[in-house]
Amino acid sequence: MNTSNHKPKILLSSPHMSGKEQKYISEAFETNWIAPLGPNVDAFEREVADMVGTKAAAAVSSGTAAIHLALRLLDVQAGDTVFCSTLTFVASANPILYQGAEPVFIDSEPESWNMSPLALERALSDAKREGKLPKAVIIVHLYGQSAKMDELLHICNAYNVPVIEDAAESLGTTYKGKASGSLGKFGIYSFNGNKIITTSGGGMLVSDDIEAMKQARFLATQARDPAIHYQHSQMGYNYRMSNVLAGIGRAQLEVLEDRVTARRAIFQRYASALQAIPGVEFMPELEGTRMNRWLTAMTLGEEAGTTPSELIHALAEDNIEARPVWKPLHLQPLFAACRYYAHCDNDSVSERLFRTGVCLPSGSAMTEQEQFRVIERIQSVIGVNQFTKGA
Numbered sequence: 001m002n003t004s005n006h007k008p009k010i011l012l013s014s015p016h017m018s019g020k021e022q023k024y025i026s027e028a029f030e031t032n033w034i035a036p037l038g039p040n041v042d043a044f045e046r047e048v049a050d051m052v053g054t055k056a057a058a059a060v061s062s063g064t065a066a067i068h069l070a071l072r073l074l075d076v077q078a079g080d081t082v083f084c085s086t087l088t089f090v091a092s093a094n095p096i097l098y099q100g101a102e103p104v105f106i107d108s109e110p111e112s113w114n115m116s117p118l119a120l121e122r123a124l125s126d127a128k129r130e131g132k133l134p135k136a137v138i139i140v141h142l143y144g145q146s147a148k149m150d151e152l153l154h155i156c157n158a159y160n161v162p163v164i165e166d167a168a169e170s171l172g173t174t175y176k177g178k179a180s181g182s183l184g185k186f187g188i189y190s191f192n193g194n195k196i197i198t199t200s201g202g203g204m205l206v207s208d209d210i211e212a213m214k215q216a217r218f219l220a221t222q223a224r225d226p227a228i229h230y231q232h233s234q235m236g237y238n239y240r241m242s243n244v245l246a247g248i249g250r251a252q253l254e255v256l257e258d259r260v261t262a263r264r265a266i267f268q269r270y271a272s273a274l275q276a277i278p279g280v281e282f283m284p285e286l287e288g289t290r291m292n293r294w295l296t297a298m299t300l301g302e303e304a305g306t307t308p309s310e311l312i313h314a315l316a317e318d319n320i321e322a323r324p325v326w327k328p329l330h331l332q333p334l335f336a337a338c339r340y341y342a343h344c345d346n347d348s349v350s351e352r353l354f355r356t357g358v359c360l361p362s363g364s365a366m367t368e369q370e371q372f373r374v375i376e377r378i379q380s381v382i383g384v385n386q387f388t389k390g391a
């Protein structure tokens, strides 16, 4: 009998409610503001914009929808190209396909695991020579770590290409004192169930361009022209967030800083328990930033004697969920025909991170006891393998 399966499940990142959500939901029910839009939506937008320091925010049904709107606002059309970080979740790039445009994938660099300025510069210079600059660059902030924004923005500005920050995983992270997601032309956040705060499902588009944000709200509500008879001259979407879910978001936003603190403490515990093991390295924290440590990610070098998949399977036997680092998008069958720029000729950083990386359970609701269960299991797996394989 395998008793380990009876141990309670430890998930990678599960929703963590504060208890105050009910108050906002009740208000919505009492005033019958159940439909899309309403006072919670307006307030949630204002509160997010204030927190991240942008002039405007638009609450939408998902982070993916927010990326799609940003691409529409930048007039991305069929046949255009859009550059995108390769080491990310597929949602970063799917909206490029929605527009009939072509993604070009850009590798990571080792210090942040995010977009490589070297690869971006080469890709843009090729694009310029070919007479076809991208309509936008989507920069992803992986696992809560900010990309090297000064360097990347400097390059994009030199070529006059606007930046969309995919900050779905990095709400609460600061880069040189500024909120991650607030530095590009547009930024997007996700409130999916596994993110640092959640509305069960939802997203936010932010920008300092107030006119563009009005247009975003217009497109997100079926692009209704100002007429009582439902007139439309543009194609729109049903992308707005409901007033009930925005209420959940308001309560969650109040505890964002607590969630960041909790996830950083979880990272610290993993790091102090495991970083002395030969071959084990953790995702570094980029200088000048304070990251939210949405997920603790580590790499297993050869010295560890254990591959990511061996470790992930061993943890699964103990009812613990761990995952490989995102499979780079340029390796996905969906994007097999797309171009890719590696960090340098002989080093594809994202591929190396995918081969060696593991994401550990990092939910802010995880107890210390649960985390020690994860740590002990990792120690036993890697320790045993180092002993037997190294002998």
Ligand SMILES: *Cc1c(COP(=O)(O)O)cnc(C)c1O
Binding pocket: 061, 062, 063, 064, 065, 088, 089, 091, 092, 140, 166, 168, 169, 189, 190, 191, 192, 201, 202, 203
């Ligand atoms: C979660 C996520 C998204 C998509 O957000 P949804 O709200 O689930 O649509 C986009 N990009 C990244 C990097 C994500 O992790």
